[in-house]
Amino acid sequence: MHETDLHLDPNEASDLCRVFGPDELVRRGWDRAFVTVLDEATAENAIALLAHAAGAPLDEGWTAVRVPADAGVHNGRTEDAEACASRDGYVYLVGSQFGKKRGPLSAKRSWIARVSEASIATALDDGTPAELEVVRMRFGLHRAINDALAGLDLIPLGPLGQASYVEATIAKGMLKSWGGAVHSTDYPVNIEAAEFTADGRLLLGLRYPVTADGHPILVELENVDELFADPEAVPRCGRAWVLPDAGSPEAPVGFRALDTRDGHEYDAIVGDLDAIGKNATVLADHPEGAVAESEHIRFTLDEDGPSDTKVVHRFGSIRRVEGIAVDQAGHAHYVIDEEGHVALRTLVFE
Numbered sequence: 001m002h003e004t005d006l007h008l009d010p011n012e013a014s015d016l017c018r019v020f021g022p023d024e025l026v027r028r029g030w031d032r033a034f035v036t037v038l039d040e041a042t043a044e045n046a047i048a049l050l051a052h053a054a055g056a057p058l059d060e061g062w063t064a065v066r067v068p069a070d071a072g073v074h075n076g077r078t079e080d081a082e083a084c085a086s087r088d089g090y091v092y093l094v095g096s097q098f099g100k101k102r103g104p105l106s107a108k109r110s111w112i113a114r115v116s117e118a119s120i121a122t123a124l125d126d127g128t129p130a131e132l133e134v135v136r137m138r139f140g141l142h143r144a145i146n147d148a149l150a151g152l153d154l155i156p157l158g159p160l161g162q163a164s165y166v167e168a169t170i171a172k173g174m175l176k177s178w179g180g181a182v183h184s185t186d187y188p189v190n191i192e193a194a195e196f197t198a199d200g201r202l203l204l205g206l207r208y209p210v211t212a213d214g215h216p217i218l219v220e221l222e223n224v225d226e227l228f229a230d231p232e233a234v235p236r237c238g239r240a241w242v243l244p245d246a247g248s249p250e251a252p253v254g255f256r257a258l259d260t261r262d263g264h265e266y267d268a269i270v271g272d273l274d275a276i277g278k279n280a281t282v283l284a285d286h287p288e289g290a291v292a293e294s295e296h297i298r299f300t301l302d303e304d305g306p307s308d309t310k311v312v313h314r315f316g317s318i319r320r321v322e323g324i325a326v327d328q329a330g331h332a333h334y335v336i337d338e339e340g341h342v343a344l345r346t347l348v349f350e
Helices: 022-028 117-126 140-149 159-173 224-229 281-285
Strands: 002-006 013-018 030-038 047-053 062-066 081-087 090-095 111-116 133-136 190-196 202-208 217-221 237-242 254-260 265-271 295-302 305-314 321-326 332-338 341-347
Touching: 002 062, 013 190, 013 254, 013 332, 022 030, 022 117, 030 081, 030 332, 047 117, 081 202, 081 254, 090 117, 090 190, 090 202, 111 117, 111 224, 133 224, 140 217, 140 237, 159 281, 190 265, 217 254, 237 305, 265 321
Parallel strands: 013 081, 013 321, 081 190, 190 254, 254 321
Antiparallel strands: 002 341, 013 030, 030 047, 047 062, 081 090, 090 111, 111 133, 190 202, 202 217, 202 254, 217 237, 254 265, 265 295, 295 305, 321 332, 332 341
16 A cells, blocks of 8 residues: 655545546656545635656655636535546546535535536636536435435434424524525435436435434436536436445444546445544434445446445445446546645555
């Protein structure tokens, strides 16, 4: 396992996705490049690029740069980027849809955005801010996910979560345009992973909620590109998948990151339900949600659901594993939040 310190500010990185084709990598003298998002920033300030010099050892030759972006009228109106995924020349960013540790849910976290790789390349070349398209959903995705979760046996919400995340948000919404989007029977939704299927649906990995048996959940967003094409479109979620071979009632796990190279086999990071030591309401209701250690797991996903889950790597005492991307050589790269800095670790498979 190789480690490289990434000098990024703010030091709160989440998720990881591959960017740029072979020609662009060669032009820049790189052999691999990834985007990560900085979750303590607005969407337009959240994009960072991690690149590796061609021919350098994997524990050397890394560059980390912030990518300037412009969200137009949405500048300053978003927060808490938690997931990213790339497809067809675009990088998609997803807000957590969640709230602060003690609630309520925040409309500023209810968004999805995309930026073209070509625009990122221009920003790197001459500093021209990349054009970031933003769809602010005002709990529309929260609503669609909760509807998709109907029928699943979920972990009990708990009295603090009900009061802090659900009832407090409903009360706040009485004076807002999004009033009525959150229902009293809803669960707060915390998205921390995203990846595309082979046919273009966006899989959203939930850190919370999980099932009553402690298993993590994936929800399919069916119309991600329609959201950018039609201002009147609303998020539409289809199936919700459960990974039955990850987590338990005694040590539930949620998704932290997600990656695929072929839309069939997926790599994921799963771990605890919220950060330890930060007075999180989720953990106050569910102390068992702090037990699970972070793991890199691999599974297949087809029309019958997830299967063949296996553990690739256990991180032990390293809890804040925030992103994963597997390169063409099969080596796994992880973004890890450590005290005071962000680290990129690489697991080399001989």
